[in-house]
Amino acid sequence: MRSSRIPVLKLVLGLGMFAAAFCSEGVIAEEGRAVVWPTQGWQTSTPEEQGVDSAALAALLELGSRNDFDSLLIVRHGKIVLDAYYAPYTADLPHVVNSVxxxxxxxxTSMALQDGxxxxxxxxxxxxxxxxxxxxxxxxxxxxxxxxxxxxxxxxxxxxxxxxxxxxxxxxxxxxxxxxxxxxxxxxxxxxxxxxxxxxxxxxxxxxxxxxxxxxxxxxxYAKAKLFGPLGITAWKWRRDPQGISTGGYGLALHPRDMAKFGYLYLHNGTWEGKPLVSPAWIDRVSHATVDMKLSFAPEFRYSNFFWARPDRNVYWASGLHCQLVMVYPALDLVAVTTGRDNCPVTDIVDAIPKAVRSETAIQPDPAGTARLASVVRAISTEAQVEVKEAPPIASAVSGKTYTFSPNPLGVKSLSLTFVDSHPHYDFEIYSRDPTRGAEKISGPLGLDGRYRRGTPTAFGVITVKGRWLDEHAFEIERRTLGEDGRIRTWTLSFDGDKVSLRGKNYEGVDVAIDGQSGG
Incomplete structure (x- = not known):
C-alpha cells in the first residue's frame, strides 16, 4: 500500500479496524498467484485498491441500518476492504451465528470423512x-x-x-x-x-x-483441533445439550472476522496455507447445490451440505436466523459477512454486494465516495444521543426499593432501580425455567442519558441497559444483549406508592402485564 493512502485508510476503516502485521509465511502461492492467508490476522486495504467502490459500500451500510445489522465485513482478494460495526455492538464481542x-x-462431517x-x-x-x-x-x-x-x-x-x-x-x-x-x-x-x-x-x-x-x-x-486451530480462530462459545453434545443446529458464537475466515476457507476450495482441510468435491456440491428449498420468496434458492446457494449467480452462503450470513462469491474472489438482530432481506443483500465490485484490479481513488463511506461508518459506529426528560420527584422515592413479583409469564421475581446515585444501576432476579435451579440474579449499570451502559457478561454477549422517564410515574427500560440476535426487550414500569405495574413481552412475544409490591 502506498504511504500516501494510509491516512485515507484510517479514516474509512478506523472505527473498530486495525492493520494486521504479517510475516512472510502469510503469503502463499496458489494457482500461480499470491494468496494472503489471515491465520494470524487480516490485512486491510482501501476498497478502490481492490476494485471495490466506496460509495457502493456506503449504500450497503445504509441497507444494514434499515435492517438492524450489527456488523458488515467484506474481504476482496484476501484483504478486508470494509469492517464496520453498528453501535452499541463492537468488534471485540463474539456474535451468536445461529444456523451458521x-x-x-x-x-x-467432511473432515471426519477425510479422516476415515x-x-x-x-x-x-x-x-x-x-x-x-x-x-x-x-x-x-x-x-x-x-x-x-x-x-x-x-x-x-x-x-x-x-x-x-x-x-x-x-x-x-x-x-x-x-x-x-x-x-x-x-x-x-x-x-x-x-x-x-x-x-x-x-x-x-x-x-x-x-x-x-x-x-x-x-x-x-473436534473443531478446535481440525478447523478453528488451523484457521487461527482462538475465541468462540458453543452451547451444549443436556447430555453435553455440542448443539448442531445453532448455539455457536464467533467474531465476524473469524466468520470471514470460515468463508475464506471455502473460497479457496477447502485449502488453507497450502494444506487441504476440506474436500474440493464437498465444496463443489455446495456451490452447485441442487436441493430445491421451495421458498415462495426465493424460488431460485438451492441447498446442500447445510449451505444455501444460488448456483445461477455463482454465490453460496451459510445462513443463520436474523441475518447471520457468511457469503462466498468465487468468481469475484470475495467473502462477505453480516451479523444482525432482526430483519434479513437475504435476496437484497446477496444481490447488492456484487454491485460494489467494479474491477478485478485497482480502480482510481474516489475522494467523494471515500468521504461518504467514512461519514456513514462514523454514524453507525456512534450510538445516537437521545433526548431524555428530567427525572420526576417520584424517582427519589422509588430509588433503591425492591419490588417482588409472584411467578409470572415474564419470569421476573424482583427488581430494584437505583436512580439517586453517582452510578445508576439495576438489580433483577429472574425465575429459572429449570425448577431445580434457583432464581438468576442480574445487576448492572443503567444508562439515563439515552445511551446503553454495558454490564453483565452472559454466555453469548454483554447485557446493556438504558432507561428514560415517560411521564411523572412511568419509566421505560430497554435491554439488549450485544452479540445475541433478537429484538430489544422493553419494559414499562408504572409506579404507585409501594406498588408497581410492569408491562413487557414474554419469550413468545406476547404482551404481558404483572404487578409487584415493595416492602415499604
Missing part, C-alpha cells in the same frame, strides 16, 4: 444410535442417511409439517426435552428421505452426536 453453526457441523472416521454420506443414520430405540420407526426412518441429514431431506418432521418456518416450533420442543437426541429420533416421518426439503435443526444435531461418537470428542473439540 450447521455449516460448521457440515464442514466437520466416516465411511461415506450414504451411511444410515440409525446405525450410529444402536443403543437407542426410536418411536415411529418405519422403513422411511430406517432409510435416513447422513447425506439426507446434510441436505435437510431426511423426512423427519414435527406434527407432520414441513418448511423453513416450522423449524422454530420443532426447536422449542427439542429445547424443552431432557434428551434432545431421543426427542429427534422419536419424531414422526413427514416424507421419505430425499423426497423433499424440510428445514429443521434436529438434522444437524444428530450429526453433531454422530461426530462425537466417531471422533471420541465433542464437535467443539
Amino acid at each position: 453453526t450447521k455449516a460448521v457441523i457440515g464442514t466437520l 472416521l466416516l465411511k461415506g454420506t450414504d451411511q444410515r443414520m440409525l446405525a450410529f444410535f444402536g443403543e437407542r430405540s426410536a418411536a415411529n420407526l418405519d422403513d422411511n426412518k430406517k432409510a435416513i442417511t447422513l447425506q439426507s441429514l446434510l441436505d435437510m431431506t431426511s423426512g423427519l418432521a414435527r406434527d407432520g409439517r414441513a418448511g423453513v418456518n416450522r423449524s422454530l416450533e420443532s426447536t422449542a420442543g427439542m429445547e424443552r426435552s431432557r434428551d434432545w437426541i431421543q426427542y429427534i429420533l422419536d419424531r414422526p416421518m413427514a416424507a421419505s428421505p430425499g423426497d423433499g426439503f424440510n428445514y429443521d435443526s434436529g438434522n444437524a444435531h444428530l450429526l453433531s452426536a454422530i461426530l462425537a461418537k466417531v471422533t471420541g470428542m465433542s464437535a467443539e473439540d
Whole structure:
C-alpha cells in the first residue's frame, strides 16, 4: 500500500479496524498467484485498491441500518476492504451465528470423512444410535442417511409439517426435552428421505452426536483441533445439550472476522496455507447445490451440505436466523459477512454486494465516495444521543426499593432501580425455567442519558441497559444483549406508592402485564 493512502485508510476503516502485521509465511502461492492467508490476522486495504467502490459500500451500510445489522465485513482478494460495526455492538464481542453453526457441523462431517472416521454420506443414520430405540420407526426412518441429514431431506418432521418456518416450533420442543437426541429420533416421518426439503435443526444435531461418537470428542473439540486451530480462530462459545453434545443446529458464537475466515476457507476450495482441510468435491456440491428449498420468496434458492446457494449467480452462503450470513462469491474472489438482530432481506443483500465490485484490479481513488463511506461508518459506529426528560420527584422515592413479583409469564421475581446515585444501576432476579435451579440474579449499570451502559457478561454477549422517564410515574427500560440476535426487550414500569405495574413481552412475544409490591 502506498504511504500516501494510509491516512485515507484510517479514516474509512478506523472505527473498530486495525492493520494486521504479517510475516512472510502469510503469503502463499496458489494457482500461480499470491494468496494472503489471515491465520494470524487480516490485512486491510482501501476498497478502490481492490476494485471495490466506496460509495457502493456506503449504500450497503445504509441497507444494514434499515435492517438492524450489527456488523458488515467484506474481504476482496484476501484483504478486508470494509469492517464496520453498528453501535452499541463492537468488534471485540463474539456474535451468536445461529444456523451458521450447521455449516460448521457440515464442514466437520467432511473432515471426519477425510479422516476415515466416516465411511461415506450414504451411511444410515440409525446405525450410529444402536443403543437407542426410536418411536415411529418405519422403513422411511430406517432409510435416513447422513447425506439426507446434510441436505435437510431426511423426512423427519414435527406434527407432520414441513418448511423453513416450522423449524422454530420443532426447536422449542427439542429445547424443552431432557434428551434432545431421543426427542429427534422419536419424531414422526413427514416424507421419505430425499423426497423433499424440510428445514429443521434436529438434522444437524444428530450429526453433531454422530461426530462425537466417531471422533471420541465433542464437535467443539473436534473443531478446535481440525478447523478453528488451523484457521487461527482462538475465541468462540458453543452451547451444549443436556447430555453435553455440542448443539448442531445453532448455539455457536464467533467474531465476524473469524466468520470471514470460515468463508475464506471455502473460497479457496477447502485449502488453507497450502494444506487441504476440506474436500474440493464437498465444496463443489455446495456451490452447485441442487436441493430445491421451495421458498415462495426465493424460488431460485438451492441447498446442500447445510449451505444455501444460488448456483445461477455463482454465490453460496451459510445462513443463520436474523441475518447471520457468511457469503462466498468465487468468481469475484470475495467473502462477505453480516451479523444482525432482526430483519434479513437475504435476496437484497446477496444481490447488492456484487454491485460494489467494479474491477478485478485497482480502480482510481474516489475522494467523494471515500468521504461518504467514512461519514456513514462514523454514524453507525456512534450510538445516537437521545433526548431524555428530567427525572420526576417520584424517582427519589422509588430509588433503591425492591419490588417482588409472584411467578409470572415474564419470569421476573424482583427488581430494584437505583436512580439517586453517582452510578445508576439495576438489580433483577429472574425465575429459572429449570425448577431445580434457583432464581438468576442480574445487576448492572443503567444508562439515563439515552445511551446503553454495558454490564453483565452472559454466555453469548454483554447485557446493556438504558432507561428514560415517560411521564411523572412511568419509566421505560430497554435491554439488549450485544452479540445475541433478537429484538430489544422493553419494559414499562408504572409506579404507585409501594406498588408497581410492569408491562413487557414474554419469550413468545406476547404482551404481558404483572404487578409487584415493595416492602415499604
